[in-house]
Amino acid sequence: MTRPVLIIGAGIAGLWAALKLAPRRVILLTGSPLGEGAASGWAQGGVSAALAEDDTPALHARDTIEAGAGLVDTEAAHALAAGAAEQVRELAAIGAPFEREGEAWSLSREAAHSRHRVARVTGDGAGAAIMQTLIAAVRAADHVEIRDGWAAAALIPGDKGDCAGAFARDPEGEIHTILADETILAMGGAGGLFALTTTPAGAQGQAMAMAARLGAVIQDPEFIQFHPTALNAGLDPAPLCTEALRGEGAVLIDQSGHRFMKAIHRDAELAPRDVVARAVHRHNLGGKGAFLDCRCAIGDTFPVHFPAVFAACMSAGIDPRVEPIPVAPTAHYHMGGVAADIDGQTSVPGLWAIGECASTGLHGANRLASNSLAEGLVSAARVAKVLTDASLCATDRAPAVKPAHTPPALPPLALTRLRQAMSRYCGVERSGAGLAELSALIEAMIARHGEADALVAARFITAGAIARTESRGGHFRTDFPQAHAIAQHTRLSLADLAGTRPHALAHTAPAE
The missing domain is CATH 3.90.700.10 (Succinate dehydrogenase/fumarate reductase flavoprotein, catalytic domain)
Incomplete structure (x- = not known):
């Protein structure tokens, strides 16, 4: 008997994946109580999809690529554009109340889109309405076990360098071991690392820290x-x-x-x-x-x-x-994150990442407006297809260690200080001097408080920003205001951050 698929996170990506994985058994960790703490519910604009008569997936992909400032993976852009409309129609079929004008979709136009292509709900209520629809569907799904208010504390390393599940903290604070053949990270972004953010404060880049401890590659973390x-x-x-x-x-x-x-x-x-x-x-x-x-x-x-x-x-x-x-x-959206392909597969066997916590190259250096909910839906559908197709040959993953090892929590006052420093030195405009001061602060905080998830995530973002000596998309350096002629991805591992030596951080590869 195969173990369940474990999904960590219950925003739109996590919920849609849970539904799509039927008939495979799913354990869903919600982090906060279901319906709270997910940035998806706060999304206002809607879902971008080529639904209008004058629009095509090719045009949607073109706009995505142009907005991404040279770093968009073309395969990811075309996969999103080709799949988004179908996901919107499926959502509408299960009750999501998208606006219509007769038989036609009521569509908005947002920045850098060449067409009206954002499916909306009551002007600015798309995220909340979609979440309500998905929560009702997941609660009614027999194959999904919802662990409401359970938060992942750390991933479990497998005995073959893979991921064997996660240690999770229940609402009373007790740690449990959840073994899984496949683990999907759908944990959202890193806006909570900044003092000024439109996202839930609990979104602190935990997926990056957890995945990196298992050896996963972190891609383009500097792009906020x-x-x-x-x-x-x-x-x-x-x-x-x-x-x-x-x-x-x-x-x-x-x-x-x-x-x-x-x-x-x-x-x-x-x-x-x-x-x-x-x-x-x-x-x-x-x-x-x-x-x-x-x-x-x-x-x-x-x-x-x-x-x-x-x-x-x-x-x-x-x-x-x-x-x-x-x-x-x-701070609104994290374009970087855990490196994954367009199906969500990371560099660690058994570990998948979808939605905002993943970096597939879809958003490049600058996300096209309303591609976030579309990405959550399309990536969820794709990972579910792969894992349901492969369910008969699932690997029985064995943990390499049995005792639960979880990182320390960052005290509230320290988190406030980190958020203020991130907004000041790693915000809309950055400089080498400011980033160096931020890096030193993070290292001092790690020495005092240990390698808390928030500090490890902030370390990745700062390291990427130091290494990128140019301005591109969401990353602007006042001391390097021009873009390099060749666009390159930043790819970092946890080992690259050891000692925070700047020369150890400039691991880049040309954009595909």
């Missing part, structure tokens, strides 16, 4: 996407002002009312996210301020068309129908 328009009202996490607002015609202005993006990029507010984020950052830093003006484009329809953003603004004392919204760029 900073969303240009989070509500700048001192809230943690910062409420997101969806890009769909700009797709509907909202504009960015400074405190004098000047619309500044027209002079910076031909696509103005719909320029690639890294371009808009830097412009907003610089206007705020220079004292000019940055505001999203929705008064003409959205106006009185705001509560109906964008209820989540409207509620967030009103709770902060801002009425977006009659006044501009103060905005700032905040």
Whole structure:
């Protein structure tokens, strides 16, 4: 009898994979209580897919490749574009309430898309609605065992250099051993490592740390996407002002009312996210301020068309129908992560990674808007197909060690200090001097607190940023403002970080 497939994480990628793996037995670790703590539920824009009559997967792939600043894996881009529409239709078939206009899909256009191709729910409610649909379906699935509130503490090394499952902490804090023939990481990103983020604070790059301890390769960890328009009202996490607002015609202005993006990029507010984020950052830093003006484009329809953003603004004392919204760029999405192929397979046998915690090369240096939910769905479907096709020849993986070995937790005050330093030195704009100071701080914190997951993940991000002596996509170095002629991926292992020697960090390979 084969052991179950273990899925760690219950966002859209983890839930969709769990459903698709039928009839294989699945154990699903939710981390937080099911429906909480997953960034998927906070996603506002929707799912990008070639659903319109004037759109094709080839055009979707082209836009993905162009947005990625030279580092997109073309096979991954075409796989996403070819599979996204089918996944949206399947989601709709099980109850996801995507907006329709008669028989046609109601689609938004977002930054760097050449077509309207973002399937949406009530303007800004796609993530929450899809999560509700998937949670109901998973709860009703006989083949899925939900361990609600159980969090993975560490992966279990197998006796053949593979992954044999995970040690998990139950809601009472007790550690359990869960053996599995295949383990899927669907743990989200690393936004919680930054003081300013639109993601759940618990998303601290744990998948990178856990996988790296088993020998997995970490790819492009330096590429963090900073969303240009989070509500700048001192809230943690910062409420997101969806890009769909700009797709509907909202504009960015400074405190004098000047619309500044027209002079910076031909696509103005719909320029690639890294371009808009830097412009907003610089206007705020220079004292000019940055505001999203929705008064003409959205106006009185705001509560109906964008209820989540409207509620967030009103709770902060801002009425977006009659006044501009103060905005700032905040850590939003991690393009890097555990290196995996388009089916989710990592460099460690028995270990798979899907969704935001994976780095397949799909997003390159700059994610195309709303490709995140699409990636979660397509990658989940692909890994499930591989593992169901291979179920008859599954390997019985044996653990190399029996005692549970889990990393230390980072104390709350230390985590706050780390988040502040990451935002200051590894944010929208970076420099060698600042990154060196950040690296020294991380090493001092490791010496004091041990190799907590958050510190190991921050180490990878900082190391990648130090090694990348250029500016590309979401990574901008003020001391190296130009891009190299040849785009290269960063690939690091845990051994590369030993001693944090800069020369040991520059392991790059040309983009495919």
